[in-house]
Amino acid sequence: MTDLLADRDAWLTTNCSIARALDVVGNRSTLLLLREASFGTRRFDDFAARVGVSEPVAAARLKQLVADGLLERRPYREAGQRTRHEYVLTDKGAQLLPVLTALRQWGDAWAADPAGPSVRVAHHDCGAEVHAVLRCTAGHDVDPDAIDVHPGPGLRRAEGN
Amino acid sequence: MTDLLADRDAWLTTNCSIARALDVVGNRSTLLLLREASFGTRRFDDFAARVGVSEPVAAARLKQLVADGLLERRPYREAGQRTRHEYVLTDKGAQLLPVLTALRQWGDAWAADPAGPSVRVAHHDCGAEVHAVLRCTAGHDVDPDAIDVHPGPGLRRAEGN
DNA sequence: GAGCTGACTTAGGGAAGACAAAGTCAGCTA
DNA sequence: TAGCTGACTTTGTCTTCCCTAAGTCAGCTC
Numbered sequence: 332m333t334d335l336l337a338d339r340d341a342w343l344t345t346n347c348s349i350a351r352a353l354d355v356v357g358n359r360s361t362l363l364l365l366r367e368a369s370f371g372t373r374r375f376d377d378f379a380a381r382v383g384v385s386e387p388v389a390a391a392r393l394k395q396l397v398a399d400g401l402l403e404r405r406p407y408r409e410a411g412q413r414t415r416h417e418y419v420l421t422d423k424g425a426q427l428l429p430v431l432t433a434l435r436q437w438g439d440a441w442a443a444d445p446a447g448p449s450v451r452v453a454h455h456d457c458g459a460e461v462h463a464v465l466r467c468t469a470g471h472d473v474d475p476d477a478i479d480v481h482p483g484p485g486l487r488r489a490e491g492n
Numbered sequence: 493m494t495d496l497l498a499d500r501d502a503w504l505t506t507n508c509s510i511a512r513a514l515d516v517v518g519n520r521s522t523l524l525l526l527r528e529a530s531f532g533t534r535r536f537d538d539f540a541a542r543v544g545v546s547e548p549v550a551a552a553r554l555k556q557l558v559a560d561g562l563l564e565r566r567p568y569r570e571a572g573q574r575t576r577h578e579y580v581l582t583d584k585g586a587q588l589l590p591v592l593t594a595l596r597q598w599g600d601a602w603a604a605d606p607a608g609p610s611v612r613v614a615h616h617d618c619g620a621e622v623h624a625v626l627r628c629t630a631g632h633d634v635d636p637d638a639i640d641v642h643p644g645p646g647l648r649r650a651e652g653n
Numbered sequence: 654g655a656g657c658t659g660a661c662t663t664a665g666g667g668a669a670g671a672c673a674a675a676g677t678c679a680g681c682t683a
Numbered sequence: 684t685a686g687c688t689g690a691c692t693t694t695g696t697c698t699t700c701c702c703t704a705a706g707t708c709a710g711c712t713c
Contacts, residue, residue, distance in 0.1 A: 346610040348599030349527050359518045366510050370641045413711045423602050428636040429594035429624045438509030441584050447645035449507040454628035455638040463590045467615035467622050475589040477616040480531050484608035546672055574681045
């Protein structure tokens, strides 16, 4: 596992991508709404019912997700119905799928229902099950224990450095 | 992307692995503490300072993480110091690394600091950068748009089905 | 043009999570 | 054995999240 860098104490935590990602999706109902969106849910009522949140919460979160660019709100019309709006994942939202997949996988492994998982997510092209894995740009599979953490270009240090 | 299964409305959301994972880690400070643990932080004060939470919060979250089996609290002794306790990731905790990595990656891509990321996470064996990717058991890389969702063995349906 | 219905908003209130400031405690060192 | 220090705990307050219950509103259908 990681060795703690010698000057780790001089690092500031004010520029953390994880923290900034959590500013957007670091909230249970938001992630569950995105789960539903990734499963194909599009309508307001369905989001609220399937996620299990009240309408005010669904409304507020969906609005925020649209404002943050993770969902797009667009009009549609079913035959014999008035025009309504549906919520669809944008590219920005779809790219959270690894997060959702990794969470699901961990839940399956460590907090599973005795009956087994309630959904199976399959690769559209071949039908095989999908999961999230760690890989390095050299193409190796990476074990959670085999990572090193290095300072990056955006690192801020405590004053005087 | 996913086609909505025809009887999706009959599904119950009471057995969702993502929701159960979020019951354990679905909270900003918990995930940031795990980030620090994965970066090698071990001591109470360091956790609080580096995550940027107050001591009461750090104490409560660390205690819960130990209770949930994601961290192990174990005694250690530095020369000339009294015995203290350190917090180290268990296997259960380390397996959340794909979640943290996927979040970091998304934050780097969509909510980056202009100066760039503050850390670079590298594969210990080869030094190349690590990221989270979706892959199917057949070995293909999976595009976020190329998933299908199917009912699993633990699916619960609404009454009458 | 009245009603219906899906999609919200408003109002009021409880629980959880956060903070700062101050206190406690254990056990080495001196 | 007195002091120091890291590791918490306690107290009190504020904000955020979420709920239920009850409105509002738009625009097709009839």
